[in-house]
Amino acid sequence: MPSPRRPAAKTTKSAIPQISWRAPQPAPVVLVSGPEEVCAERATAGLRDYLRAEDPSLEVTDVRADDYAPGTLLAVSSPSLFGEPRLVRVSGVEKCSDAFLAEAIAYLDAPQDGATIVLRHTGSSVRGKKLLDAIRAGTGGGVEIACPAVKRDSDRFDFAAGEFQAAKRRIAPPALRSLVSAFADDLTELAAACQQLISDVDGDITEQIVTRYYGGRVETTAFAVADTAIAGRYGDALIALRHALASGADPVPMVAAIASKLRTMARVAGSREPASALAARIGMKDWQVDRARRDLSGWTESSLGIAIQAAARADAEVKGASRDPVFAVERLVTVVATRAPYGS
Template identity: 35%
Template sequence: MKASSVFGSTLLVVGSEPLLAERAVRQRIKQATAEQPDAEISEVDAAALADGSFADLIGGSLFASRAVVVVDDLAGLPDAQVDLVKRTALDPHPELCLVLVHGGGTKGKALLDALKPKVQVEKADPIRNWDLPKFVAAEARSLRMSMDAAGAQALVDAVGSDLRTLVGALRQLASDYADQAVDVEGVRRYFGGRAEVTSFSVADDALAGRPGAALEKLRWALATGVAPVLVTSALAGTLRGLGKYLDLRSARLPDNEVARQAGVPPWKLKELSRLARDWSPRGVSSAIKAVAVADEQVKGAAADPGFALEQLVLAVDAARGGRRH
């Protein structure tokens, strides 16, 4: 094998963002098949290796001497197979391209700790909300479009933070906007009313003391397919940023540093500054607790997620003025 060959190597993909993990796997398979088109490709869940089939997979076959083996959900690897997988990953034979995928968490951490210093690692961590516009802009470039920060944020507001949904929306845009620039108006035209009524606009009205408008937008958002969990996520994200901003505003720090410590993009500081006039740390704490309860309800603990979200909007409004709800 040549020095740059992916055969005789192991790639460890770690992280809970499925889209990024799948992309890392696909890229390694693409490299392997470009190098050896006749390589046999096998993909298996780690839990399915309890029967000892891993040894057969890594050995190739009579028809293909080289093997690409992808083991998903490494955390579920049976204890009896850990030693063999570890030894193989640390010293793969020259005709094996091994890819191990771990979704994060503590299960299987001992194996990860043994592999990480000695094999190639590709991270697939979730993208933070404030970094989503950068992800969108980069994806747009890969689809032969250009999108400024405002347009990228408008798309996030329109379809939510799920990466698959964002990529799907960008592909829709690319069908009409290839080799063009897409701005806020372009996003709004393409996605119609959905870009106007989103989880973030519901959160904005609720936090700003406009419960009537928030409830109206909430009902419309749910009617047009916005997932209830996106509403609790939007409220939680803004409340966390507001709480940190309230703690930091008395410190004489540059805006960029305040934004970094608060975990928000710099442009959001002006909005937090306006909100801070009517919010206290105690009120933010109370609202965050209400969001946590509602989040559990919309994920299955309540029979009517819509009603739970309506109660949440009223609870947030009460917390804003320090009033009892």
């Protein structure tokens, strides 16, 4: 059940409180915005659990804004004979009908007592903008739970770390990095993996435990291939790459993972700033700076430049510039692992 302590509001242009999806609290109107479905589903489930803990007689109704029957919103939010609290979950606000839009805007002027209206808008369109603007202006006494896309490695790392922090469990940093790398392409799977470890494992979660649970996934992940190549382990890198490709991995994320790590190394190379100061200046995490500095061992400015150029070439080739994307990624792994031009 979510903590009863109200999270601090974030600084925002919106006039309404911004609430974390990890600690949702009810309000007459709750706008759940943004494309990340995992976070949105957690927020909505958290609101339901919060309200049900307060009153087990909670009535829950689901409404589709894109397939809306006029009068529904007011009907399902109005007090019942016995006065049970109501939770109305509205999906598809980004493609809502004209009837829903008009009634939802009107509802903001007179929210029903005892009702919590949750409006889910993915941000995939500007449809419903007038409604969102009214909510964010403070009409209806609403709050907003933002669920922005989790795309960057640092965002996925923060997400997974938050899963364990919320459960009051400890996971070793190397274990967390391995777990995030294993599920770098699917936040839903990453969330499920975190919850499985939290549920199954007693005590601290180590890298050995992550390997035991997800070793096959970890070994064939794009970032595992990148790490092995960057460490200069040519034979191991080719074996890992071929194992990954045989398991159905796409060359595009393989190249993207290598290119991402090389760019990070280039940003860190030559700086003697403390990790915390450098991380703050270039928008990274301390551990990412430390990892990039370790990765730079044995690299020179020349070899790093050759590898970055090879990554740019491979990126174009796996996206259509070559008829053989597998050869393109194998050549890139060769250049990176040997730290020399291909064929030299």
